[in-house]
Structure formats: C-alpha cells, structure tokens
Amino acid sequence: MTTLKPMTTPMRKLLDADEKGEPFDIMLYRSMVSSLMYLTTSRPDITLAVTICAHFQSNPKKSHFKAVVRIFQYLKDHGGFHVDRKSTSGSIQMFGNRLVDWSSKKQNCVSLSTAESEYITAAHYEVRLKFLIQEIGMVKYSA
Known part of the structure; x- marks a missing residue:
C-alpha cells in the first residue's frame, strides 16, 4: 500500500463484465472487496465504487482488480490528515x-x-x- 500512487476519485469509469478480459484470482479479489465493504460504513464516498466492484466477485477480471486498486489508492490519499494521523x-x-x-x-x-x-x-x-x-x-x- 505504501507504493500506491494517490488518486483524486475512487472510480474513473463504470465497469462492465469484461468477458474477454484476463481472469483474476477470485479469493484475493473477494478479500479486497470485502475489506472495502467494511469501510463503506464510515466512508460513504467510496460506497458506489465498492458496490460496482462487488458485482464482479464471481468472475473477476484484471480490469476489475485495477478498479479495486484505484479505490485503495484513493483511500491512501484521502485517509485522514497526514501530519497527526487523526481521522x-x-x-x-x-x-x-x-x-x-x-x-x-x-x-x-x-x-x-x-x-x-x-x-x-x-x-x-x-x-x-x-x-x-x-x-x-x-x-x-x-x-
């Protein structure tokens, strides 16, 4: 997470099923989306992006994984005040x-x-x- 480039928005464009895309590890994808789902209770700004990513948990593609990583990048940049780490x-x-x-x-x-x-x-x-x-x-x- 420390090497992620900061993002200004949690999602750039809406995702589609990406039928021809490269498959991605289901367990890792579900784990990442699950962590983000937990965060949506206190971070409503990511709710839409996480919900869209959650739709693809049964058959994730590399493009879906990139969208999840973008949400983490957004959270890294908007995770609180970086001087004193207070939320x-x-x-x-x-x-x-x-x-x-x-x-x-x-x-x-x-x-x-x-x-x-x-x-x-x-x-x-x-x-x-x-x-x-x-x-x-x-x-x-x-x-």
Whole structure:
C-alpha cells in the first residue's frame, strides 16, 4: 500500500463484465472487496465504487482488480490528515427528506483500531443526536 500512487476519485469509469478480459484470482479479489465493504460504513464516498466492484466477485477480471486498486489508492490519499494521523468524521442528520444538521469533526485522539475509532464517533454523534431531539422538542431528554 505504501507504493500506491494517490488518486483524486475512487472510480474513473463504470465497469462492465469484461468477458474477454484476463481472469483474476477470485479469493484475493473477494478479500479486497470485502475489506472495502467494511469501510463503506464510515466512508460513504467510496460506497458506489465498492458496490460496482462487488458485482464482479464471481468472475473477476484484471480490469476489475485495477478498479479495486484505484479505490485503495484513493483511500491512501484521502485517509485522514497526514501530519497527526487523526481521522475526520462526518455525518448528516435528516428529518424526513430535509437536512436538519451536518457536522465534520477531527477526532481528538489517534485510534489504535477501526473499532475504537467507530466507538469514539458513535459516542460523539449520540450526544449530537440527543441535542437535536431536545432542540426540535420531540422528546424531553434528561441525563
């Protein structure tokens, strides 16, 4: 991963079945796509590209593998602030089909694992959600 060239977008063009393409190792391809699927919960910017790549797990070609590598290259370049390695979390809150709140926050600490990072983010957004519920008067919240 350290030798990957950075990319500005996760996918350059839509993929097709590439019937005449060179076959690629199914197990490796599935493993890579599976790792990316896990990341889509916290990185919505890669969701479409990963979903498209996931369609070709039963018969991956070299062109599909190159698309997966491009997503990893994108993540390498957009994986957080490179000086202190702290992650940036973001979210939006919708009420019906209306945006009522959004936030983007640099985490206060460097997480040692993805699970720890997600726990910190979930705790932060629980506080924000309780505040929003109280602000719009839906439920009186008492701690």
